[in-house]
Amino acid sequence: MNRIEVKDLNVYFGDAHILKDINTEIAKNTVTALIGPSGCGKSTFIRTLNRMNDLIPNFRHEGDVYLDGKDIYNPKMDVVDLRKKIGMVFQKPNPFPKSIFENVAYGLRIHGVSDNDKLNQRVEESLKSAALWDEVKDKLDNSAMGLSGGQQQRLCIARTIANNPEVILMDEPCSALDPISTTKIEDLIHKLKTEYTIIIVTHNMQQATRVSKYTSFFLNGEIIESNLTDKIFIDPKNKKTEDYITGRFG
Numbered sequence: 178m179n180r181i182e183v184k185d186l187n188v189y190f191g192d193a194h195i196l197k198d199i200n201t202e203i204a205k206n207t208v209t210a211l212i213g214p215s216g217c218g219k220s221t222f223i224r225t226l227n228r229m230n231d232l233i234p235n236f237r238h239e240g241d242v243y244l245d246g247k248d249i250y251n252p253k254m255d256v257v258d259l260r261k262k263i264g265m266v267f268q269k270p271n272p273f274p275k276s277i278f279e280n281v282a283y284g285l286r287i288h289g290v291s292d293n294d295k296l297n298q299r300v301e302e303s304l305k306s307a308a309l310w311d312e313v314k315d316k317l318d319n320s321a322m323g324l325s326g327g328q329q330q331r332l333c334i335a336r337t338i339a340n341n342p343e344v345i346l347m348d349e350p351c352s353a354l355d356p357i358s359t360t361k362i363e364d365l366i367h368k369l370k371t372e373y374t375i376i377i378v379t380h381n382m383q384q385a386t387r388v389s390k391y392t393s394f395f396l397n398g399e400i401i402e403s404n405l406t407d408k409i410f411i412d413p414k415n416k417k418t419e420d421y422i423t424g425r426f427g
Protein backbone atom coordinates (compact mmCIF):
# COMPACT_ATOMS: atom_id res chain seq x y z
CA MET A 178 0.00 0.00 0.00
CA ASN A 179 1.27 3.47 -0.86
CA ARG A 180 1.17 6.34 1.54
CA ILE A 181 2.50 8.99 -0.86
CA GLU A 182 1.98 9.28 -4.60
CA VAL A 183 3.71 11.88 -6.72
CA LYS A 184 2.38 12.59 -10.21
CA ASP A 185 4.14 14.62 -12.91
CA LEU A 186 5.84 16.85 -10.35
CA ASN A 187 7.95 19.72 -11.63
CA VAL A 188 9.54 22.22 -9.26
CA TYR A 189 11.06 25.59 -10.12
CA PHE A 190 12.94 28.17 -8.07
CA GLY A 191 12.50 31.25 -10.24
CA ASP A 192 13.70 30.27 -13.70
CA ALA A 193 15.66 27.26 -12.48
CA HIS A 194 13.90 23.97 -13.24
CA ILE A 195 14.90 21.89 -10.20
CA LEU A 196 12.68 18.75 -10.28
CA LYS A 197 11.62 17.31 -13.62
CA ASP A 198 8.61 15.08 -14.26
CA ILE A 199 8.83 13.15 -11.02
CA ASN A 200 6.46 10.19 -10.82
CA THR A 201 6.92 7.98 -7.81
CA GLU A 202 5.19 6.21 -4.94
CA ILE A 203 6.30 5.80 -1.36
CA ALA A 204 5.19 2.61 0.36
CA LYS A 205 3.60 2.74 3.80
CA ASN A 206 5.59 1.74 6.88
CA THR A 207 8.81 1.10 5.03
CA VAL A 208 12.05 3.01 4.60
CA THR A 209 12.77 4.59 1.22
CA ALA A 210 16.26 5.96 0.59
CA LEU A 211 16.96 8.80 -1.82
CA ILE A 212 20.45 8.82 -3.28
CA GLY A 213 22.21 10.92 -5.89
CA PRO A 214 25.01 13.46 -6.28
CA SER A 215 25.01 16.84 -4.56
CA GLY A 216 22.57 19.35 -5.99
CA CYS A 217 20.42 16.79 -7.86
CA GLY A 218 17.26 17.80 -5.96
CA LYS A 219 16.85 15.24 -3.17
CA SER A 220 16.29 17.83 -0.41
CA THR A 221 14.01 19.88 -2.64
CA PHE A 222 12.00 16.73 -3.31
CA ILE A 223 11.43 15.82 0.35
CA ARG A 224 10.72 19.46 1.20
CA THR A 225 8.01 19.35 -1.45
CA LEU A 226 6.30 16.52 0.41
CA ASN A 227 5.48 18.60 3.50
CA ARG A 228 5.27 21.94 1.68
CA MET A 229 8.41 23.32 3.29
CA ASN A 230 9.34 24.84 -0.08
CA ASP A 231 6.26 27.08 0.21
CA LEU A 232 8.43 29.20 2.51
CA ILE A 233 10.83 29.98 -0.37
CA PRO A 234 9.53 33.07 -2.22
CA ASN A 235 10.35 31.99 -5.80
CA PHE A 236 9.15 28.38 -5.42
CA ARG A 237 6.62 27.12 -7.97
CA HIS A 238 5.39 23.64 -8.71
CA GLU A 239 3.29 21.73 -11.24
CA GLY A 240 1.82 18.29 -10.73
CA ASP A 241 0.33 16.56 -7.70
CA VAL A 242 1.41 15.05 -4.41
CA TYR A 243 -1.06 12.82 -2.59
CA LEU A 244 -0.87 11.71 1.02
CA ASP A 245 -3.25 8.79 1.52
CA GLY A 246 -5.12 9.90 -1.59
CA LYS A 247 -5.45 13.55 -0.50
CA ASP A 248 -3.89 16.26 -2.65
CA ILE A 249 -1.53 18.10 -0.29
CA TYR A 250 -1.40 21.20 -2.56
CA ASN A 251 -5.17 21.57 -2.47
CA PRO A 252 -5.83 25.15 -1.25
CA LYS A 253 -8.04 23.69 1.49
CA MET A 254 -5.16 21.64 2.93
CA ASP A 255 -4.22 22.79 6.44
CA VAL A 256 -0.42 23.14 6.13
CA VAL A 257 0.18 23.09 9.90
CA ASP A 258 -1.72 19.82 10.12
CA LEU A 259 0.17 18.47 7.09
CA ARG A 260 3.53 19.22 8.74
CA LYS A 261 2.29 17.45 11.86
CA LYS A 262 1.53 14.38 9.75
CA ILE A 263 4.76 14.62 7.78
CA GLY A 264 7.52 15.45 10.25
CA MET A 265 11.08 16.29 9.33
CA VAL A 266 14.54 15.71 10.78
CA PHE A 267 17.41 17.75 9.38
CA GLN A 268 21.07 17.18 8.63
CA LYS A 269 22.30 19.17 11.60
CA PRO A 270 20.50 18.48 14.88
CA ASN A 271 18.51 21.63 15.65
CA PRO A 272 17.09 21.41 19.17
CA PHE A 273 15.51 24.55 20.57
CA PRO A 274 17.53 26.34 23.29
CA LYS A 275 15.13 24.97 25.88
CA SER A 276 15.08 22.02 28.27
CA ILE A 277 15.02 18.43 27.00
CA PHE A 278 11.43 18.13 28.22
CA GLU A 279 10.27 21.34 26.54
CA ASN A 280 11.84 20.35 23.22
CA VAL A 281 9.62 17.28 23.06
CA ALA A 282 6.58 18.97 24.64
CA TYR A 283 6.79 21.94 22.24
CA GLY A 284 4.70 20.49 19.41
CA LEU A 285 2.14 19.14 21.86
CA ARG A 286 1.73 22.53 23.52
CA ILE A 287 1.26 24.36 20.21
CA HIS A 288 -1.36 21.80 19.28
CA GLY A 289 -3.24 22.59 22.48
CA VAL A 290 -2.18 19.88 24.95
CA SER A 291 -1.90 21.54 28.36
CA ASP A 292 -2.69 18.73 30.80
CA ASN A 293 0.52 17.94 32.71
CA ASP A 294 -0.08 14.20 33.06
CA LYS A 295 -0.73 13.93 29.35
CA LEU A 296 2.38 15.99 28.53
CA ASN A 297 4.56 13.89 30.87
CA GLN A 298 3.23 10.70 29.34
CA ARG A 299 3.72 11.77 25.71
CA VAL A 300 7.22 13.14 26.39
CA GLU A 301 8.23 9.88 28.06
CA GLU A 302 6.74 7.74 25.27
CA SER A 303 8.40 9.84 22.57
CA LEU A 304 11.80 9.76 24.26
CA LYS A 305 11.45 5.98 24.66
CA SER A 306 10.51 5.60 20.98
CA ALA A 307 13.55 7.64 20.04
CA ALA A 308 15.77 5.40 22.23
CA LEU A 309 16.86 8.35 24.36
CA TRP A 310 14.82 7.98 27.54
CA ASP A 311 17.38 6.00 29.56
CA GLU A 312 20.07 8.59 28.87
CA VAL A 313 17.99 11.65 29.79
CA LYS A 314 15.27 10.56 32.21
CA ASP A 315 17.10 12.04 35.22
CA LYS A 316 17.85 15.39 33.57
CA LEU A 317 14.74 16.34 31.64
CA ASP A 318 15.01 19.93 32.90
CA ASN A 319 18.57 20.36 31.63
CA SER A 320 19.18 22.31 28.46
CA ALA A 321 19.02 20.26 25.25
CA MET A 322 22.11 22.13 24.10
CA GLY A 323 24.18 20.16 26.64
CA LEU A 324 23.49 16.85 24.88
CA SER A 325 25.93 15.27 22.42
CA GLY A 326 25.25 15.66 18.69
CA GLY A 327 23.91 12.11 18.45
CA GLN A 328 21.67 12.61 21.48
CA GLN A 329 20.45 15.93 20.03
CA GLN A 330 19.52 14.17 16.79
CA ARG A 331 17.56 11.51 18.70
CA LEU A 332 15.90 14.35 20.65
CA CYS A 333 14.86 15.94 17.34
CA ILE A 334 13.42 12.56 16.31
CA ALA A 335 11.56 12.39 19.66
CA ARG A 336 10.24 15.92 19.04
CA THR A 337 8.92 14.78 15.66
CA ILE A 338 7.43 11.55 17.07
CA ALA A 339 5.61 13.49 19.80
CA ASN A 340 3.40 15.02 17.11
CA ASN A 341 2.25 11.54 16.16
CA PRO A 342 3.25 11.80 12.50
CA GLU A 343 2.53 9.30 9.76
CA VAL A 344 5.62 10.06 7.72
CA ILE A 345 9.11 11.09 8.86
CA LEU A 346 11.39 12.81 6.35
CA MET A 347 15.08 12.56 7.23
CA ASP A 348 17.53 14.76 5.33
CA GLU A 349 20.98 13.20 5.83
CA PRO A 350 20.27 12.69 9.54
CA CYS A 351 23.64 11.11 10.28
CA SER A 352 25.99 13.26 8.25
CA ALA A 353 27.04 15.32 11.28
CA LEU A 354 27.35 12.27 13.58
CA ASP A 355 30.15 9.90 14.60
CA PRO A 356 29.91 6.17 13.70
CA ILE A 357 28.48 5.09 17.08
CA SER A 358 25.73 7.72 16.99
CA THR A 359 25.09 6.80 13.36
CA THR A 360 24.57 3.15 14.31
CA LYS A 361 22.13 4.24 17.04
CA ILE A 362 20.11 6.29 14.56
CA GLU A 363 20.11 3.42 12.04
CA ASP A 364 18.92 1.00 14.75
CA LEU A 365 16.23 3.51 15.62
CA ILE A 366 15.14 3.76 11.97
CA HIS A 367 14.73 -0.04 11.92
CA LYS A 368 12.55 0.16 15.00
CA LEU A 369 10.47 3.11 13.79
CA LYS A 370 9.65 1.71 10.36
CA THR A 371 7.01 -0.62 11.80
CA GLU A 372 4.96 2.42 12.74
CA TYR A 373 6.09 5.18 10.41
CA THR A 374 6.77 5.70 6.73
CA ILE A 375 10.35 6.95 6.53
CA ILE A 376 12.09 8.71 3.66
CA ILE A 377 15.80 9.22 4.15
CA VAL A 378 18.22 11.21 2.02
CA THR A 379 21.70 9.79 2.29
CA HIS A 380 25.07 10.10 0.58
CA ASN A 381 26.19 6.92 2.26
CA MET A 382 25.54 3.92 0.01
CA GLN A 383 26.13 1.44 2.85
CA GLN A 384 23.59 3.30 4.92
CA ALA A 385 21.01 3.09 2.13
CA THR A 386 21.53 -0.68 1.89
CA ARG A 387 21.43 -1.10 5.68
CA VAL A 388 18.26 0.84 6.40
CA SER A 389 16.01 0.94 3.36
CA LYS A 390 13.72 -1.41 1.50
CA TYR A 391 13.36 0.85 -1.54
CA THR A 392 15.80 3.29 -3.15
CA SER A 393 15.34 6.06 -5.70
CA PHE A 394 18.32 7.40 -7.58
CA PHE A 395 18.13 11.12 -8.45
CA LEU A 396 20.25 12.82 -11.08
CA ASN A 397 19.90 16.40 -12.36
CA GLY A 398 16.38 16.74 -10.94
CA GLU A 399 15.08 13.48 -12.36
CA ILE A 400 14.46 10.08 -10.82
CA ILE A 401 16.58 7.80 -12.97
CA GLU A 402 15.61 4.57 -11.24
CA SER A 403 13.47 3.41 -8.29
CA ASN A 404 13.37 -0.15 -7.10
CA LEU A 405 13.92 -2.47 -4.16
CA THR A 406 17.22 -1.42 -2.60
CA ASP A 407 18.75 -4.87 -3.20
CA LYS A 408 17.92 -4.62 -6.89
CA ILE A 409 19.30 -1.08 -7.21
CA PHE A 410 22.60 -2.06 -5.62
CA ILE A 411 23.01 -5.57 -7.03
CA ASP A 412 21.41 -5.30 -10.44
CA PRO A 413 20.74 -1.68 -11.47
CA LYS A 414 18.81 -1.38 -14.71
CA ASN A 415 20.21 1.98 -15.75
CA LYS A 416 23.86 2.56 -16.63
CA LYS A 417 23.80 5.94 -14.83
CA THR A 418 22.66 4.25 -11.61
CA GLU A 419 25.43 1.71 -11.95
CA ASP A 420 28.02 4.44 -12.56
CA TYR A 421 26.87 6.33 -9.47
CA ILE A 422 26.74 3.42 -7.04
CA THR A 423 30.10 2.14 -8.21
CA GLY A 424 31.59 5.58 -7.56
CA ARG A 425 32.27 6.53 -11.18
CA PHE A 426 30.77 9.96 -10.58
CA GLY A 427 29.05 12.05 -7.93
Ligand SMILES: Nc1ncnc2c1ncn2[C@@H]1O[C@H](COP(=O)(O)OP(=O)(O)OP(=O)(O)O)[C@@H](O)[C@H]1O
Nearest residue numbers: 190193195213214215216217218219220221222233
Ligand atom coordinates in the same frame (compact mmCIF):
# COMPACT_ATOMS: atom_id res chain seq x y z
N1 LIG B 1 16.08 28.44 -2.30
C1 LIG B 1 16.65 28.11 -3.46
N2 LIG B 1 16.67 28.99 -4.50
C2 LIG B 1 17.24 28.67 -5.69
N3 LIG B 1 17.82 27.48 -5.94
C3 LIG B 1 17.82 26.57 -4.96
C4 LIG B 1 17.24 26.82 -3.67
N4 LIG B 1 17.42 25.72 -2.89
C5 LIG B 1 18.08 24.82 -3.67
N5 LIG B 1 18.31 25.32 -4.89
C6 LIG B 1 18.98 24.64 -6.01
O1 LIG B 1 18.25 23.46 -6.29
C7 LIG B 1 19.11 22.42 -6.69
C8 LIG B 1 18.82 21.18 -5.88
O2 LIG B 1 19.25 21.39 -4.55
P1 LIG B 1 18.96 20.32 -3.40
O3 LIG B 1 19.44 20.92 -2.11
O4 LIG B 1 17.57 19.87 -3.48
O5 LIG B 1 19.92 19.13 -3.85
P2 LIG B 1 20.41 17.85 -3.02
O6 LIG B 1 20.38 16.73 -3.99
O7 LIG B 1 19.62 17.71 -1.78
O8 LIG B 1 21.90 18.27 -2.68
P3 LIG B 1 22.82 17.83 -1.42
O9 LIG B 1 23.01 16.36 -1.56
O10 LIG B 1 24.10 18.60 -1.67
O11 LIG B 1 22.11 18.25 -0.17
C9 LIG B 1 20.53 22.96 -6.57
O12 LIG B 1 20.97 23.36 -7.84
C10 LIG B 1 20.37 24.14 -5.66
O13 LIG B 1 21.33 25.12 -5.92
